[in-house]
Amino acid sequence: MWEPVLNDADFGFIAALLKERSGYVIGPDKLYLLETRLSAIMRENGYRDLAALIANIRLSRSEPLIVAVVEAMTTNETSFFRDHGPFTTFRNSVLPAVLEQRAAHRHLRIWSAACSTGQEPYSLAMILREHQAALQGWRIDIVATDICRRVLARAEAGTYSTFEVQRGMPIQMLVKYFDQIGDTWRVREELRRMVDFRPCNLLTDLSAFGTFDVVFCRNVLIYFDQPTKREVLASIARRMTPDGFLMLGGAESAFGITDAFGDIPGLRGVYRRTAGKVNPLPAFNKSTNPADDRRTANSGRI
Numbered sequence: 001m002w003e004p005v006l007n008d009a010d011f012g013f014i015a016a017l018l019k020e021r022s023g024y025v026i027g028p029d030k031l032y033l034l035e036t037r038l039s040a041i042m043r044e045n046g047y048r049d050l051a052a053l054i055a056n057i058r059l060s061r062s063e064p065l066i067v068a069v070v071e072a073m074t075t076n077e078t079s080f081f082r083d084h085g086p087f088t089t090f091r092n093s094v095l096p097a098v099l100e101q102r103a104a105h106r107h108l109r110i111w112s113a114a115c116s117t118g119q120e121p122y123s124l125a126m127i128l129r130e131h132q133a134a135l136q137g138w139r140i141d142i143v144a145t146d147i148c149r150r151v152l153a154r155a156e157a158g159t160y161s162t163f164e165v166q167r168g169m170p171i172q173m174l175v176k177y178f179d180q181i182g183d184t185w186r187v188r189e190e191l192r193r194m195v196d197f198r199p200c201n202l203l204t205d206l207s208a209f210g211t212f213d214v215v216f217c218r219n220v221l222i223y224f225d226q227p228t229k230r231e232v233l234a235s236i237a238r239r240m241t242p243d244g245f246l247m248l249g250g251a252e253s254a255f256g257i258t259d260a261f262g263d264i265p266g267l268r269g270v271y272r273r274t275a276g277k278v279n280p281l282p283a284f285n286k287s288t289n290p291a292d293d294r295r296t297a298n299s300g301r302i
């Protein structure tokens, strides 16, 4: 007779644990994900099946085991310049605006808040590097965080396969900012030095990270339920300057979830902090057309 892989109580326990620890919401239709993503932990620790692993967690409450399970369940899909549009918007619109806003202090702080294996913060570092002449005398901090230490270790090492560097990265950037080592590609030190990788769970107190002018929090809210999204967005808003910019993923929105952020007409996926209303914007280039790069470059602003 067919028996379910997990009984309702075990499934309820593991689902509640994941939601509490990482915000990850899992329904019974995702049982196969539990089985596939936790199979290495089962194998390494000698549990015959998922039920045995969960029984052990329930009994022992072993913190290392819980952390390993939470980390194994994260989805770490990412790529360099993922979706292109947000990076074009950052380069053409957000960056000129924040440079104007911070001209007096010449200090810019950027946060990649769920950075996975590092492609997102390194993409930002490449864009900033391309503008280094205009950024002379500026202090630029790129802080990149993730809940999963395994991906952070990879991000810090900055070594990628040919497949990973070929996904979305212009060849000129590859040649300029990577060294080929055997069949892998390593981010050059000048870029690695620009990014400060640190562990961080978005569900916890974020005050240690200071405040940021630009936050990339892309493709992580999709895994959370509505109350958790609201909580995380409020928490991120507290870590941003009042005139800061938030960039969300293509399938994510702050609209209808929180009034801590307002969208910017003409700029998809970009939000500004509000105090219940959208702050006025400085005039800046709203185009996301790469052909307009020339105009930006010629403007002498960056």
Ligand SMILES: C[S@@+](CC[C@H](N)C(=O)[O-])C[C@H]1O[C@@H](n2cnc3c(N)ncnc32)[C@H](O)[C@@H]1O
Residues within 6 Å of the ligand: 021, 022, 023, 074, 075, 076, 077, 078, 079, 082, 113, 114, 115, 116, 117, 120, 145, 146, 147, 148, 151, 200, 201, 202, 203, 217, 218, 219, 220, 249
């Ligand atoms: C799909 S990746 C997105 C990576 C990158 N931002 C992008 O858009 O390409 C989602 C990342 O969010 C991280 N994550 C999941 N829950 C988190 C949490 N509660 N706090 C911080 N990071 C979390 C995962 O470990 C994973 O690396």
